[in-house]
Amino acid sequence: MILDEIDKKLLNLLQQNAKQTTKQLSLQLHLSVTAVYERIKKLEKEQILEKYVAIINKNKIEKNFLVFCHIKLMQHTKEYVTTFEKEILKLEEVSECFHVSGDYDYILKIYVKDMESFRDFMITKLTAIKYIGSTHSSFAIEELKNTTAIHL
DSSP states (O other): OOOOHHHHHHHHHHHHOTTOOHHHHHHHHTOOHHHHHHHHHHHHHTTSSOOOOOOOOTTTTTOOEEEEEEEEESOOOHHHHHHHHHHHTTOTTEEEEEEOSSSOSEEEEEEESSHHHHHHHHHHTGGGSTTEEEEEEEEOSOOOOOOOOOOO
16 A cells, blocks of 8 residues: 555554544545544554554553663574564563664663563573573663654
8 A cells, every 4th residue: 555645644543643533534634534433444444553552651651660671592503583472472561572683683672670670680580591591671762753653
């Protein structure tokens, strides 16, 4: 599907606030409510719009200690990669995991309550995963920018 300028504007508006009604969106896009509804359905059908989510204030739920953990596997065999990836998906503290190039094999984004919680996570969960050769963790001091939006 090729996105036109109206599709891009619509996607940007939905990324800012997905709870807007089709009427609110139609006023901003200068289209009829039906036209906006049909565009949204088309974007959903094409899986350009994958899902709608709520973004939670991490401070209010005591999960505002952010850790970036770099993981190096002992080897890059299929068994090691498959095992690690299967196990990492089970860890609720890990909000994002990327297989990357460079000095490390994976980068994890981890949210916990505090340093003590992170230590417990490392000892009881992360290092219990087979085939991890080494880890390197960095702690966020301040969040300068955090967005889920991809500008079109």
